[in-house]
Amino acid sequence: MKTIAIAGTFDTKGEEYLYIKRIAEELGLGTLMIHTGVFEPSFAPDVSGREVASAAGMDIEELAARKDRALATEVLSKGLEKLVPRLYKEGKFDGIISFGGTGGTSLVAPAMRALPIGVPKVLVSTVASGNTAPYVGTSDIIMIPSVVDVAGLNSISTRIFTNAIFAVAGMLTFEHSHLPEKKSLIAATMFGVTTPCVTAARKHLEERGYEVLVFHATGIGGQSMEALIEAGFIEGVLDLTTTEWADEIIGGVLNAGPHRLEAASRKRIPQVVSVGALDMCNFGPADTVPDRFKDHTFYQHNPTVTLMRTTVAENEQIGRKLAEKLNLAEESTVLMLPLRGISAIDVEGQPFYGPEEDRMLFDTLRKQVDRSRVEVIEMDCAINDPAFAEAAAHKLIELLQASYS
Structure with a gap:
């Protein structure tokens, strides 16, 4: 069974992430929930914010105590950039998806860029229709405009999120049987x-x-x-x-x-x-x-x-x-x-x-x-x-x- 990593901040209700998890499982995919927030999540993730911060050499309680959003984003982004490729090499997931505004996009994008070319990576973002070069770089990240804010579920965001998870599911499920002969x-x-x-x-x-x-x-x-x-x-x-x-x-x-x-x-x-x-x-x-x-x-x-x-x-x-x-x-x-x-x-x-x-x-x-x-x-x-x-x-x-x- 193919597994999709779902990375994001689960501090509040986290309903959008639970929705994505449910759709993924209905499509026959396993899920790996990665919490990228500082505070206690609203549900138990597979990978905690503590583990993400630790990968960057920082204690999560100390990070929370500082109440510095910019510092937290920087530390968690560095930790995620180290942790996500390692989890992929260990076979913990096959593709990754995330949702974010400017902060969430900046936090997750470096980790996606660190994954090999060809690994499905989809990022639904409020900044996807602007200059995406700082986020995509030279990688093959697929950015989807969120149209509305990514927090919570409504008639528009639900459609966008569903399309995004269907895209990843398609990339993981369907295989091309007519790939060209491998050449130098x-x-x-x-x-x-x-x-x-x-x-x-x-x-x-x-x-x-x-x-x-x-x-x-x-x-x-x-x-x-x-x-x-x-x-x-x-x-x-x-x-x-x-x-x-x-x-x-x-x-x-x-x-x-x-x-x-x-x-x-x-x-x-x-x-x-x-x-x-x-x-x-x-x-x-x-x-x-x-x-x-x-x-x-x-x-x-x-x-x-x-x-x-x-x-x-x-x-x-x-x-x-x-x-x-x-x-x-x-x-x-x-x-x-x-x-x-x-x-x-x-x-x-x-x-x-x-x-x-x-x-x-x-x-x-x-x-x-x-x-x-x-x-x-x-x-x-x-x-x-x-x-x-x-x-x-x-x-x-x-x-x-x-x-x-």
């Missing part, structure tokens, strides 16, 4: 201006039996790829579009954070890296670009996306940072440089064509990359030329085959 997973990064390259490289890899997961280099895309690499899903990386570093360094809106381009080195898996779309930094509509960049060259990709050409000085900064990350590698890492253009609009006749800017990027990488750790391959073509795509794919296959032997 390759992660690849792409942007609109590197699509021809990555599409062609992907075709070469798929023809040779690899499955390619393409991540759009929009910040969350790079973060998601790094998370999957860290989790052990990925066997090789075709990181041809490292544009997120331009946004991270310059201040654009599509940055992936300071740990981009680290996971493959840490996991010691083969990676072929290039400088795709580092000619640009991304902003929203034109009127959102900070005044300090008014001397830059711009290209209006569409009404909501403004691209800004990176300068010579900025490309030196980007080159240094890229080299720093590449030098973390101890094996199986190749840097490929397309000397005639690093994006579709950085070739002769296009708006971001910049030989001087590109030269600074290439020269910085040549000087800063540790050749004892990283092989550097230069090609006299643009990144979207078929020859570059084929060479990148073949190089990754070569690295993968060497790693298998």
Whole structure:
């Protein structure tokens, strides 16, 4: 029998949680009730708030005595983040559901994110229709707008809660009998201006039996790829579009954070890296670009996306940072440089064509990359030329085959 974990604060009547428990059991699911509150619950849970607080190294009575809601949320969230993955590994549950406002959502979401990709996780929340990135992150949490407040039962909340538990029940009950054949997973990064390259490289890899997961280099895309690499899903990386570093360094809106381009080195898996779309930094509509960049060259990709050409000085900064990350590698890492253009609009006749800017990027990488750790391959073509795509794919296959032997 499949079991669903139901996490929440059972301090008051807890009727909504008892309702969910009853529906789950009617559907043939077992339940694991996890109390995330400080005070005595209205019914006996399977996992107490004391156990949750203890997992974070805190005594529940001391936490209650402080009467500090923010502290309690922080402690219980940390405890839940440690406890929930452990309970899952012990086989105590198969999927998880919770309900919350801003506090409850913030408390439970980290624990859900700590569970493996593919474990059903549903969070009914009052903030599900807004910016969910702080809660979902790079995980596969399903957030359902609660429409009304999550406390108590009424004609609207009952319908929402029922749909949520039916969703989890469906994920736990039904199994797909036509799953594709398991293949070696390759992660690849792409942007609109590197699509021809990555599409062609992907075709070469798929023809040779690899499955390619393409991540759009929009910040969350790079973060998601790094998370999957860290989790052990990925066997090789075709990181041809490292544009997120331009946004991270310059201040654009599509940055992936300071740990981009680290996971493959840490996991010691083969990676072929290039400088795709580092000619640009991304902003929203034109009127959102900070005044300090008014001397830059711009290209209006569409009404909501403004691209800004990176300068010579900025490309030196980007080159240094890229080299720093590449030098973390101890094996199986190749840097490929397309000397005639690093994006579709950085070739002769296009708006971001910049030989001087590109030269600074290439020269910085040549000087800063540790050749004892990283092989550097230069090609006299643009990144979207078929020859570059084929060479990148073949190089990754070569690295993968060497790693298998």
